[in-house]
Amino acid sequence: MTGTTTARHAAEHEPIARVLPMLTVPHLDREFDYLVPAEQSDDAQPGVRAKVRFHGRLVDAFVLERRSDTDHVGKLGWLDKIVSPECVLTHDVRRLVDAVAARYAGTRADVLRLAVPPRHATVEKKPPVPVEPFTVAPVDTAAWAAYSGGAQFVSALQDARAARAVWQALPGETWPHRLAEAAAVTVGAGRGVLAVVPDQRDVDLLHAAAIERVDAGRVVALSAGLGPAERYRRWLSVLRGQARVVIGTRSAVFAPVADLGLVLMWDDGDDSLAEPRAPYPHAREVAMLRAHQLRCAAMVGGYARTAEAQALVRSGWAHDLTATRQTVRAHAPRVIALEDSAYAHERDAAARTARLPTVALDAARSALAANMPVLVQVPRRGYVPALSCAKCRAVARCRHCTGPLSLPARDAPGVVCRWCGREEPSMRCARCGSDAIRAVVVGARRTAEELGRAFPGAQVITSGGDDVVASVPQRAAVVVATPGVEPVADGGYGAALLLDSWALLGRQDLRAAEDTLRRWMAASAMVRSRADGGVVAVVAESAIPTVQALIRWDPVGHAEAELDGRTEVGLPPATHMAALDGVPAAVDALLHAAALPDGAEVLGPVDLPVGARRPAGIAGDATVSRMLVRVPRDGGLELAAALRRATVVQSARHDHEPVRVQIDPLHIG
Known part of the structure; x- marks a missing residue:
């Protein structure tokens, strides 16, 4: 590197700055040494933002360290500018960044x-808001006694010990209050808390519960919905040690919490916790890496349980926090499984209209008669999101992009493609030529219409898509919602109806059963207990193991079976698996350049999974395939290192299109 040699003078003490330029190409992911001008020496501290000249252009960089010597042979360039003296990359976050890059x-x-949000200069230049000293009032943690090991876990937090647990929340449990209690106990012990939840609604619920127990000025909520200025202002309050409890969505897992004592994760099976940008880390894995590095407490909680969380328990890294079977039965609603019988429909016209067995309708009618709301969970939003030919049953697809055709509304002039948005005024089957269509999947809005006819006089409320309802009062109403946006009912729902189970269980996905149970349990947990008359009716065959897990309310047993099944066939989390997506020649070249560890097994090629995004930089008409590389559980870091080195080689050569590398992706195929 060469730089301009003006009348600049290098800093007298540690004149070399080792920086990491923010470059996008893998073969330049390394540190470079620059001379520090004397006038910038005071500000050029490790962790600050800087600007450096790299191949003639000005690029962003972070100062990693100051040195007295360099191993660079030749003339050094000058550090161009210190953007801000604020140390935004702390030592702990830098260690975490290195570990995440190596892991993925x-x-x-x-x-x-x-990890580090873009700078907002106006916010950064404002003086910090003075925060008064605070004390945490005594926290009532009696509710944790319902869980085996709960009292011991709270006691460990009070003593600032590194306790790790997987918490199985009881049905009907107000999980924000339990997490807020754990956070308040940790803050009372003088440590910081980081809580990561799937979405904004969860952030709001946990934030409201936390400020009841910890001073509001010490609790910060971080999420993508905040504007750049407000998000950076809150992030700075965390960096400067003003905030002691940080609550946020997946990106908040990197928040620079001072003296971190507890990492909380709620509902780790939610897809939104997987980062869609390179290197595609999962917030659960980053949180557990952070807890391991800092030797702090950690807890993963949920109504259901993932195979990954169960693997933490099985390995001994975390303890189980579960209630006794007797306690679970006392809190759970009555769950019944009902087959969608044509015979039952013939006997009851209302059942035929609402696509529900008579028993489910009777449960809903009883709840409505008792002036309680009824929850109806429908897997798909919209009116009729999937169509097929009424004659030959071929799926209706767009002539332009082959995307699925849908009916957006009852009075819509024609069907619309869900991928490209083109309208098809007159549909004709490409296979048999028929112009008759039928609904393959019925959406939430169509279901709401049908239930309105089945329950004349009852108010029908729809929650889903862009029209999400936060809560409903305790009165007779039918609430139709898609998974994840079910409104909270004051006092709980009298009944819940889980429709179209085949649409969830029938997906060609490794996690279909696990995700289905998670969605069912999240909805069922909102229903009153069996003693209070709460009933959950799932329209599915009772012999299906996932349905049985719901009936028995046994998420731990289901997670155990999932983990055993994946161990038997060699799938994550029992193994580590890398997915390589790209044009076949580029994928082959990457594998050829990679010195794969012993025991690595190469699988494929296979087609890119349906719904997976194409890798960036590849032409739209190019064929994209996926190769899988599988290694034993203890070979994950070695596999990642081999693929990282191969990516660097391929990037430097510029002789192939880029290959997307994902370690343990959520959706393998």
């Missing part, structure tokens, strides 16, 4: 873009 075969620059 990515570049540190990509991880840093997730």
Whole structure:
């Protein structure tokens, strides 16, 4: 590197700055040395933002360290500018960034873009708001006694010990209050807390519960919905040690919480916790890495349980926090499984209209008669999101992009493609030529219409898509919602009806059963207990193991079976698996360049999974395939390192299109 040699003078003490430029290419993911001008020496501290000249252009960078010597042969360039003296990359976060890049075969620059938000100069220049000293009032943690090991876990937090647990929340449990209690106990012990939840609604619920127990000025909520200025202002309050409890969505897992004592994760099976940008880390894995590095307490909680969380328990890294079977039965609603019988429909016209067995209708009618709301969970939003030919049953697809055709509304002039948005005024089957169509999947809005006819006089409320309802009062109403946006009912729902189970269980996905149970349990947990008359009716065959797990309310047993099944066939989390997506020649070249560890098994090629995004930089008409590389559980870091080195080689050669590398992706095929 060469730089301009003006009348600049290098800093007298530690004149070399080792910096990491924020470059996108893998072969430049390394540190470079620059001379520090004397006038910038005071500000050029490790962790600050800087600007450096790299191949003639000005690029962003982070100062990693100051040195007295360099191993660079030749003339050094000058550090161009210190953007701000604020140390935004702390030592702990830098260690975490390095570990995440190594775990997911990515570049540190990509991880840093997730970890450190863009600077907002106006906010940064404002003086910090003075925060009064605070004390945490005594916290009532009696509710944790319902869980085996709950009292011991709280006691460990009070003593600032590194307790790790997987918490199985009881049905009907007000999980924000339990997490807020754990956070308040940790803050009372003088430590910081980081809580990661799937979406904004969960952030709001947990934030409201936390400020009841910890001073509001010490609790900060971080989420993508905040504007750049407000998000940076809150993030700075965390960096400067003003906030002691940080609550946020997946990107908040990197928040620079001072003296971190507890990491909380709620509902780790939610897809939104998986980062869609390179290197595609999962917030659960980052949180557990952070807890391991800092030797702090950690807890993963949920109504259901993932195989990954169960693997933490099985390995001994975390303890189980579960209630006794007797306690679970006392809190759970009565769950019945009902087959969608044509015979029952013939006997009851209302059942035929609402696509529900008579028993489910009777449960809903009883709840409505008792002036309680009824929850109806429908897997798909919209009116009729999927159509097929009424004659040959072929799926109706767009002539332009082959996307699925849908009917957006009852009075819509024609069907619309869900991918490209083109309208098809007159549909004709490409296979048999028929112009008759039928509904394959019925959406939430169509279901609401049908239930309105089945329950004349009852108010029908729809929650889903862009029209999400936060809560409903305790009165007779039918609430139709898609999974994840069910409104909270004051006092709980009298009944819940889980429709179209085949649409969830029938997906060609490794996690279909696990995700289905998670969605069912989240809805069922809102229903009153069996003693209070709460009933959950799931329209599915009772012999299905996932349905049985719901009936028995046994998420731990289901997670155990999932983990055993994946161990038997060699799938994550029993193994580590890398998915390589790209044009076949580029994928082959990457594998050829990679010195894969012993025991690595190469599988494929296979077609890119339906719904998966194409890798960036590949032409739209190019064929994209996926190769899988599987290694034993203890070979994950070695596999990631091998693929990282191969990516660097391929990036430097510029002789192939880029290949997307994902370690343990949520959706393998």
